Amino acid sequence: MGHLSVDVRASLRLFAFYLANGTIDVELLDGFDYRSTVFHSGSSLEQVFAIYGNVLQVDADGMVLNDGDAQYRVAQWIRACCDPSYRVEPPFEAWETELHL
Template sequence: MAHLPTDVRAALRFFAFYLGNGTLDLELLDGIDYRARLLESGSDLEMVFAIFTNVLEVDDQGQTVNDGDAQYRAAQWIRRRCDPDYQVEPPFEPWETELHGP
């Protein structure tokens, strides 16, 4: 069985670190302590990871090509959940928020 490419594993690790550390996209989420909110409901945390992994692109060599974009889209979703006046631009496409699995 093949494993995720090292670059993908690193992107996931850094994303989880920034998310848990409260430092995900400091500019967009400045002053918003989103961590407690994400833990109130597992579905919020689930959606953050779904958006990150749905947006993340990997090239033929297993290298991530847009991990910053994937982090930003996840951060936009967090900002919208914490700040109802925030408008996500561009709006999320259905594939970005799709939950996969059983």
């Protein structure tokens, strides 16, 4: 089995950096310090990475096609956790939030 491409590894690294810094989709999450919510329990952090990994698309050459979309869907999930009045549009589909073993 091969390794993840350099592009995928870079996307994952930057995603983790933005997540830890509190700078994922600054516009959608402006005013929300989500870090205590996400880092409070392992299951919240697990869900964040599941959504990112499920939504991320990679072409045959291992190049990431939609990093911004994957980060935005994560930001929507985080916002919904921090702000009960926020409605995710479009709603999450089951495959987006599925946790894989």
